[in-house]
Amino acid sequence: MxxxxxxxxxxxxxxxxxxxxxxxxxxxxxxxxxxxxxxxxxxxxxxxxxxxxxxxxxxxxxxxxxxxxxxxxxxxxxxxxxxxxxxxxxxxxxxxxxxxxxxxxxxxxxxxxxxxxxxxxxxxxxxxxxxxxxxxxxxPEEFNPPEQLVLAYDGSRASVFAIRQFCFLFPGLCGLPATLVYAGPANDKDGSLPEEPYVEELVAGLFSNLNIRHLELAPGTGFAAWLSGLPAPLLISGSFGRSLLSQVFRESFA
CATH class of the missing domain: 3.40.50.12370 (Rossmann fold)
Structure with a gap:
């Protein structure tokens, strides 16, 4: 329990x-x-x-x-x-x-x-x-039941730990459509995500309906604007910067 x-x-x-x-x-x-x-x-x-x-x-x-x-x-x-x-x-x-x-x-x-x-x-x-x-x-005070999961990934230990913790706490929600989102700079050599083979192996075994996206967003409010356009998302993130957290709260929950 x-x-x-x-x-x-x-x-x-x-x-x-x-x-x-x-x-x-x-x-x-x-x-x-x-x-x-x-x-x-x-x-x-x-x-x-x-x-x-x-x-x-x-x-x-x-x-x-x-x-x-x-x-x-x-x-x-x-x-x-x-x-x-x-x-x-x-x-x-x-x-x-x-x-x-x-x-x-x-x-x-x-x-x-x-x-x-x-x-x-x-x-x-x-x-x-x-x-x-x-x-x-x-x-927020009013919300719809989650229809999809957004796994915010930046290559850090915190972001990967957050994904694992979510699956440990909410195994019943892991069947929802999930998108692993990376919004940072791509690998200079081949455009891949940080440690892409490893994170792909991890999330593919945890989420049955998975999509991986590399977003190119405008600075400032780009991520919050993209997130607000999704139907009933549940965001899973690690210890991201304070500016990103404040941006999401201001745009999504105000």
């Missing part, structure tokens, strides 16, 4: 995260852990802008508000009505974010609502993706 962490901050509750967790439980029973963080002051939150990050995120409300308590009851009712095994973890103190990151070390997956996490702040979401110690699934 996979242990899946779902996070809510302050009064922000992601119905999209709830729905995806429900769908995962239909594929295979899960243990769903609801991590509830205090509402925070984003002016002092995670930031790479100054080259340093604060040791904590100060809580605006140190006690559990009535709304947060209601959200916990909503989470419990949701899990019971959908026959999902669950736990509730409260982190209402100034080191709440550090506790959340520690929890990711002991989880198979973290689900985050892209439009609800810290009010849709993409900088905080990108920071979480970089620091989490388990795979992170980012979902």
């Amino acid at each position: 996979n242990k899946i962490l779902i996070v809510f901050d302050g009064t922000n509750v992601s119905q999209g995260a709830f729905e995806f967790a429900r769908r995962l439980n239909e594929l295979e029973p899960i243990l769903l852990v609801g991590a509830f963080l205090p509402q925070t002051d984003l002016s002092e939150s995670w930031s790479y802008n100054a080259g340093e990050r604060p040791l904590h995120i100060p809580a605006v409300e140190p006690s559990v508000s009535e709304t947060v308590a209601e959200n916990m009851l909503q989470f419990e009712a949701f899990c019971k009505s959908n026959d999902i095994d669950f736990r509730i973890h409260e982190h209402f103190h100034q080191l709440a974010m550090q506790e959340l990151l520690k929890e990711t070390r002991f989880a198979h997956l973290l689900i985050v609502g892209s439009e609800k996490f810290f009010g849709g702040d993409t900088a905080c979401l990108t920071d979480l993706l970089h620091d989490a110690e388990c795979p992170v699934l980012v979902v």
Whole structure:
């Protein structure tokens, strides 16, 4: 049974995260852990802008508000009505974010609502993706069930590891049409992808309906624009640059 962490901050509750967790439980029973963080002051939150990050995120409300308590009851009712095994973890103190990151070390997956996490702040979401110690699934509030998989590949260990982890966590989704996408410069000699024979052997054995594409995209928003033109894609990526992550969030989930 996979242990899946779902996070809510302050009064922000992601119905999209709830729905995806429900769908995962239909594929295979899960243990769903609801991590509830205090509402925070984003002016002092995670930031790479100054080259340093604060040791904590100060809580605006140190006690559990009535709304947060209601959200916990909503989470419990949701899990019971959908026959999902669950736990509730409260982190209402100034080191709440550090506790959340520690929890990711002991989880198979973290689900985050892209439009609800810290009010849709993409900088905080990108920071979480970089620091989490388990795979992170980012979902919008409204979505269609995945119709295809996009495997973002750049030749790095992180991108290959992400593909393997996806298959480990979601074997029931590996039968969907899958496209291995490389958007970097081709091999100067023959136009091939980095380590193409190896990655092709790997993905061909994992996905029964596979296509491999080398995209030549415009800088800036090219990848996000291409991705948004696909019907119901699920993007699998490794530790790509912050600019690419921010681009995808801004274009796809805004």
